[in-house]
Amino acid sequence: MTVKASFTDEVKAELANVQPARACCQEAELTAIAEALVGTGDGTPLTLRIPRNAVARKVVHLAKIAGGRVETVRKGATEKRPSYRLRLTLPPGRGSQDVCCARAILRGAFLARGLLGNPADAYHLELAVPEGGGRLLTSAAARAGIPLKPTARRHRTVYYLKAAEPISRLLGLMGANRAVMRFENDRIVRDMRSQANRRANSETANLDKRLRAALQQREAIRRLKARDAGLHTLAPALREVAELRWSHPRAGLKELAELAQVSKSAVANRLRRLVVQANRNGLID
Numbered sequence: 001m002t003v004k005a006s007f008t009d010e011v012k013a014e015l016a017n018v019q020p021a022r023a024c025c026q027e028a029e030l031t032a033i034a035e036a037l038v039g040t041g042d043g044t045p046l047t048l049r050i051p052r053n054a055v056a057r058k059v060v061h062l063a064k065i066a067g068g069r070v071e072t073v074r075k076g077a078t079e080k081r082p083s084y085r086l087r088l089t090l091p092p093g094r095g096s097q098d099v100c101c102a103r104a105i106l107r108g109a110f111l112a113r114g115l116l117g118n119p120a121d122a123y124h125l126e127l128a129v130p131e132g133g134g135r136l137l138t139s140a141a142a143r144a145g146i147p148l149k150p151t152a153r154r155h156r157t158v159y160y161l162k163a164a165e166p167i168s169r170l171l172g173l174m175g176a177n178r179a180v181m182r183f184e185n186d187r188i189v190r191d192m193r194s195q196a197n198r199r200a201n202s203e204t205a206n207l208d209k210r211l212r213a214a215l216q217q218r219e220a221i222r223r224l225k226a227r228d229a230g231l232h233t234l235a236p237a238l239r240e241v242a243e244l245r246w247s248h249p250r251a252g253l254k255e256l257a258e259l260a261q262v263s264k265s266a267v268a269n270r271l272r273r274l275v276v277q278a279n280r281n282g283l284i285d
């Protein structure tokens, strides 16, 4: 049996592999992880319980390269839901006040405590930290212009976002680029569905057909971009239409034709070729 990974899992797996290059950011991310987990990021040895292998590995790696000390790593719990107990001393440095470190802090706090709803269902992102565990997080969010709101829940402070735009921006700031793509894609599907629901029935069938085609085209382009971000392997005419469709997900053929200054049938033909190309490369499931 395969269990579909949650969006939170996907984002954390991606963020665990984002390695900050600067020493200041390494210190900042590590301190933010500790603060969000146990409410403090001071110099004494801390014990961190981390439920994810990839995050535990990142903590160990960051501690080593940033000048901290890892005393012990213990694997706990069951094989099914492994967790790790790390005893470590953080490095003496705590990062900088620069934006680079604000991004590292947001990433660290999310890796430690983040939760993100599936964007097809709801726009909801939260970080539930122990009391006192939000100092770095709130100052980093303020510097980065992310409007986190706090609320109390038992002995935790929960910082949350409930709108698509700041969630998408936060994902981008943390460096979760694949997650941004998926989020934006799901966001468009959701927008278009609610638009479609508002229309009269007679229009809906036509619109559905158009939306399905537009979504299929976007999915094809997304996959082509995943292989080749600049689409440089495509013929210039195809690349142009791909970029237009990408940045105008709701546009009809007529609008795209006007933007590209070619005929409607030329646009339709190029979009068809894009989908065929993504198919041919085995990029479409």
Ligand SMILES: [Zn+2]
Pocket (backbone or CB within 6 Å): 022, 023, 024, 025, 026, 028, 095, 096, 098, 099, 100, 101, 102, 104
């Ligand atoms: Zn930095």
